[in-house]
Amino acid sequence: EWNMADVLEEQIRNVKSLVGPDEHVICGLSGGVDSTVAAVLVHKAIGDRLHCLFVDNGLLRFQERERVMLNFQKELHLPVICIDASEQFLARLKGVEDPEVKRKIIGEEFIHVFEEFAPKVEEEVGRSPSFLLQGTLYPDVIESCPPPGSGRTHSHTIKSHHNVGGLPERMNLKLIEPLKLLFKDEVRKLGKFLNVPESFLKRHPFPGPGLAVRIPGDVTKGNALNILREVDEIFIQAIKDAGLYDLIWQAFAVFLPVGTVGVQGDQRTYGYPVVLRAITSEDGMTADWYHFDRNFLVDVVSKICNQVRGVNRVCVDITSKPPATVEWE
Numbered sequence: 001e002w003n004m005a006d007v008l009e010e011q012i013r014n015v016k017s018l019v020g021p022d023e024h025v026i027c028g029l030s031g032g033v034d035s036t037v038a039a040v041l042v043h044k045a046i047g048d049r050l051h052c053l054f055v056d057n058g059l060l061r062f063q064e065r066e067r068v069m070l071n072f073q074k075e076l077h078l079p080v081i082c083i084d085a086s087e088q089f090l091a092r093l094k095g096v097e098d099p100e101v102k103r104k105i106i107g108e109e110f111i112h113v114f115e116e117f118a119p120k121v122e123e124e125v126g127r128s129p130s131f132l133l134q135g136t137l138y139p140d141v142i143e144s145c146p147p148p149g150s151g152r153t154h155s156h157t158i159k160s161h162h163n164v165g166g167l168p169e170r171m172n173l174k175l176i177e178p179l180k181l182l183f184k185d186e187v188r189k190l191g192k193f194l195n196v197p198e199s200f201l202k203r204h205p206f207p208g209p210g211l212a213v214r215i216p217g218d219v220t221k222g223n224a225l226n227i228l229r230e231v232d233e234i235f236i237q238a239i240k241d242a243g244l245y246d247l248i249w250q251a252f253a254v255f256l257p258v259g260t261v262g263v264q265g266d267q268r269t270y271g272y273p274v275v276l277r278a279i280t281s282e283d284g285m286t287a288d289w290y291h292f293d294r295n296f297l298v299d300v301v302s303k304i305c306n307q308v309r310g311v312n313r314v315c316v317d318i319t320s321k322p323p324a325t326v327e328w329e
């Protein structure tokens with residue numbers, strides 16, 4: 001196990017030697033563990049030559065933008081610019097069904113947002129940013145074997161999750177990835193060492209493509225995004241209320257775009273099913289489903305069907321990874 005004081009010292013030294021004294025860095029913050037810890041680390045090394053933005057891509061959870069911005073303000077003393085790009089993301093996703101095409105479009109739109117941000121930084125500080133900071137972790141970078149000399153012996157084959165693939169090349173930005181050799185639990189330890197508040201460190205992972213990978217098919221169809229936001233919020237709140245949040249690696253809901261018949265009162269309903277998924281994991285590369293007790297599930301299912309218009313059926317995903325992945329797309 002690595003000593004976080006050493007990791008921190010080494011990474012700060014790295015960043016300082018990489019980024020020249022007049023150079024600037026931009027960073028997309030999501031409000032999650034990885035990007036927050038990466039930003040706090042780099043801020044320690046280069047101060048206000050780090051420029052952070054938070055992008056609302058229209059695929060965020062219930063009140064996520066407001067909550068995350070408030071959390072940045074209250075808990076972190078890092079200035080963060082908020083950019084609402086939801087319309088441009090959703091316009092491009094309209095009618096798109098294929099999961100890989102969806103991911104690609106979202107990656108490209110992130111590029112556009114960064115492209116528009118760089119000149120704003122230049123206007124402000126008189127120099128175009130030269131680096132992009134990313135909170136890439138070790139599981140994102142390994143393919144079939146660990147990089148030589150990394151000191152790692154893990155050898156899983158995984159799919160990689162680059163939200164913004166191709167970005168630095170197209171924008172002439174060099175990448176800084178100070179967490180690239182760490183697993184999530186180590187990033188949490190490093191964050192703790194850096195005094196990053198628990199509200200960031202304990203947050204469940206949330207994928208860059210957001211709710212788009214939790215609505216199979218066209219995410220802009222009907223009211224799917226809003227229904228999913230409401231269901232997800234009820235599920236997560238129930239998990240927090242039951243004191244289970246910290247025992248679970250990740251929990252979320254999935255919207256299924258198929259019709260299902262139900263009955264409420266004396267009325268036939270024709271609505272949508274949703275799926276609840278909660279998993280435990282060490283590193284996200286393999287996972288087990290989390291075994292809720294019966295009463296928890298009974299309560300949460302009844303809350304969802306009573307409170308969320310359009311939902312008349314709730315399923316629970318009890319597939320481990322493998323054979324399933326964590327996300328549905």
Ligand code: XMP
Nearest residue numbers: 161162163205206207208209284325326327
């Ligand atoms: P899968 O679905 O591959 O997910 O089993 C493993 C972990 O990675 C997260 N995930 C992503 N994270 N960009 C991200 O930043 C992505 O494109 C992406 N896809 C999946 C997922 O939520 C889980 O924690």
